[in-house]
Structure formats: C-alpha cells, structure tokens
Amino acid sequence: EKGGHDYFMLKEIAEQPRAVADTLRGRLTADGLVDLDLGGLDLRDVDKVYVVACGTAYHSGMVAKYAIEQWARVPCEIETASEFRYRDPILGPGTLVIAISQSGETMDTLMALRHAKEQGARVLAICNSHGSTIPRESDAVLYTHGGPEIAVASTKAFLTQLVAGYLAGLRLAQERATMDPAEVTRHLQAAPAQLTALLDTMDPVRKLARDLSAAPQVLFIGRHVGFPVALEGALKLKELAYMHAEGFAAGELKHGPIALIDDATPVICVVPSPGGVLHDKVVSNIQEVRARGARTIVIAEEGDEAVRPYADALIPVPPTPALLAPLMTTVPLQILACEIAAARGHDVDQPRNLAKSVTVE
C-alpha cells in the first residue's frame, strides 16, 4: 500500500508530479487562459481577498497572497484561521474569502468561513477531500486533485494548494485584465516534469539528513515566497523530528534571530531566482550567518553560481518564474524532514500528539 516506499510520506512526496498535473488538468485553455468551474461564484467587483487556513495550508495561503496581489492587483491578506473571526475583521459583499484545507474538516478554518458568510462575504474553498464540510459550506470549490493523503505531515496537498492558489490568482487577474495568464500558465504546465527531474536528484539530500539529525536546532531563512517555504520547512521538522526549528524572513535575522546562530546551528537558506535584488540580499544573509559559524545548506536555482562559495551544501532546483519557485524549493525540505525524523527513530507517518485532521477549535 506504500507503493514500495518505507513511509506514506515518501510515497506522497513521490506522487507530487502527478498530483500537480491532475490539479492543473482541464483548467487551462489551449491559449493559456484559466478556465475554472466556479458555479455561481462571481469574481467581478472583488475589492478585497482574505485567505484563511491553518498549518501547512496557511503557508500555501501566504504564497497565494503574493501571487494574487502581484497578478490581480487586488489587496489580499492571509490570516491564521483560528484568529480570524475573533478580531471581527471588516468583511462585506466585495470581500472574497478563500479557505484552504486539505481535509475540509478543520474546525478553525470552518468557523472562519462561517463567520465570513455571516458577514456577507463570498467564500471559495480550496480543498482536497470531496464532499467534506468546508467545500459544502462554500459558494464554490476549487478541488486539489492530490488524492488521499495518509501521512500526518502534509506534502502533496501543499503543492496542489499552491497550484490552486496560483489558478485563483490568475483567474482574478483574467477578470481584471491586469496581466496575460499565459505568461505563467506555460510555466505551470512544465512543473510536473520539472518535479520528476528534481525528485531524481534527492540522494545527496538524504545523506545530508543523516548529518543533520543530531543538530540541536535548525533555522530556515527565505524571502518573498521563499519565506513561507522557510516556515513550511521548519514546521515539517518540528512535527516529524521533534527538533527546534524556526523559519524567518531573511531580512528579519538582523532584528534578533541572528543571536541564535552558533557553529552547531545549520541554517537552511531558500534563495530567490538570480537576477533580482532579493537574490543578492539573501546571498548577503547567507554570508552573515556563515561568518557567525553556521553551516549553510543552500537551496538555489540550477546554475546559480553566486551562492556556491557560501554554501556548505548546495541543493539545486529547476528554474521557474519567481512566484512559482515554492513548487520546487519545498521538495528538498520535505525529504530532509522525513529522513531526519527516520534517522532519529521516529514514526514518520504518525508523529506524536498530532492528528491528520483537527476537528476541534
């Protein structure tokens, strides 16, 4: 049932090219536009978007925020679902609330969406489980076609949530004529093959995991959409390896967290595509942590030679447009967490204290 893999998590990581392809299937037209079946949900006159979600789904929502604002030029906030309704957010008929949930049964997310509906907002669900409560109570649903996810740690659901968030952002952009979606959709269509190629290069990451398994803590840094990837990498390590792990926006390091760095601390650095200003800033951050003794594990685009001198270990990923990079950069972090947890002797698929679906508030 694990398809020859040691854990469901590894099976589900390996399924990601298929899961991404299935989530795209039938949703792109021949000329690169986005064609979503949103039933009666009208996206015209949306003047504000809130994304609400928990855990890994929240991290996918952070990426969606960046994509929605950049492509559709509509203000978008991402909020932890458990906080949303308790601060009485300002919602109305022009508000679109996007609730992201793999299970469709997460109580915090469900309560946030019920609150949004009571306040007159439109609600779009991004969900993996057909017929679950969150899509049933939403105005429309964009299903992720990940297939059943058994491991408690979310992997393929995350990548497919990213894809669904991109599709929603492109659909909003199409509505508002703010960009040509074809510039992005042709890159989305390339992602499954790129993921297959990336998964074939993970042996050094497995070896690295064994080296890192005794570290007292692991820090993750990233910028732009690399920031949510850093948070996701740290969450995976916490939940599976029970290690202290933190993700930071790399620019925040100097405001406090850099005091955590010592020569026993590996820092995993998610580097933006070369060519942009943020790339150079992250390279500087890598130099800063290395100067303080950290061992740097650098995830960067193939051919990024500028990072090489500062990388104690370099994990290359296939090139993508900046906003799509999390589809690639997340994968080595999933493998690292899984293999570190296994090296520490933990139950990878059933970590302590956690449930696959959290149905209490």
Ligand code: M6R
């Ligand atoms: O089913 P959901 O997507 O609503 O679940 C949300 C979180 O509970 C979930 O992503 C959790 O953080 C995962 N265990 C992370 O791997």
